[in-house]
Amino acid sequence: QTTTDFKEVSPEQSRLGGYANLKGRLIFSFRAIEWPAQQLNLVIDKALLNNAQSILQKFIVFSKAQISTPDTHVMGLLGAEFEQLLLAQFGFCPTKLNQTISNEQVSITRLHGESRWLLLVKAEFSDTIWTQLSQQSTIGSVNDWRLAQIAAGETPVLPETTELYQPQELNF
Incomplete structure (x- = not known):
């Protein structure tokens, strides 16, 4: 339910993406950056951070990854x-x-x-x-x-616009 192919994210390449609900509406958007190596940072609007963490936490239990907010x-x-x-x-x-x-x-x-x-x-x-x-x-x-x-054609999902748009409407 993300719009990003995380295989394309590397220490040399970032990707813009979003997470959509079952209806295909974007809940939050992010910029995925691998830094340091083997650590994936999702840069998310601060007002949507807690919601994003709770959504991602549901999936993290099935992987070896951990969710944290780096300093x-x-x-x-x-x-x-x-x-x-x-x-x-x-x-x-x-x-x-x-x-x-x-x-x-x-x-x-x-x-x-x-x-x-x-x-x-x-x-x-x-x-x-x-x-x-x-x-x-x-x-x-x-x-x-x-x-x-x-x-630049890069429209982020903000608290006021969460679950309003489909990915293609925001060039995701």
């Missing part, structure tokens, strides 16, 4: 200047759609749309990375990010 911070970067900034800061910056490049501190994924990246940052490094990035850029709002998502 990881999520940052979204929007703007052409970040390509050079990420290269200078980390020595790498993914350029292909859904490409993920990681090290021990951070995982960076190139998203749909113009100059968009998603960073997963281990908590112990987040203050330093945030300070360095925010000193060289403008801090936007969640609404700025949502608008960029929509412009």
Whole structure:
């Protein structure tokens, strides 16, 4: 009941997806990122996290996997200047759609749309990375990010839209 082929998710490739109910309506959407190796992160809207965990918990009992909320911070970067900034800061910056490049501190994924990246940052490094990035850029709002998502054709399921849409209506 997910829209993602998890075989396509690797340390180098992320995938956008969603989980649908029996009627085919999306309950939540996510970005699947493998980081560190053998650990799958589903980046989900915070307001839908508890519901997503309770749904996934029903299936996890049949596998060797575990559900947890890692001590990881999520940052979204929007703007052409970040390509050079990420290269200078980390020595790498993914350029292909859904490409993920990681090290021990951070995982960076190139998203749909113009100059968009998603960073997963281990908590112990987040203050330093945030300070360095925010000193060289403008801090936007969640609404700025949502608008960029929509412009890129990447519409997330939010609390107000849960169970309203079928996957094909949101390009999943």
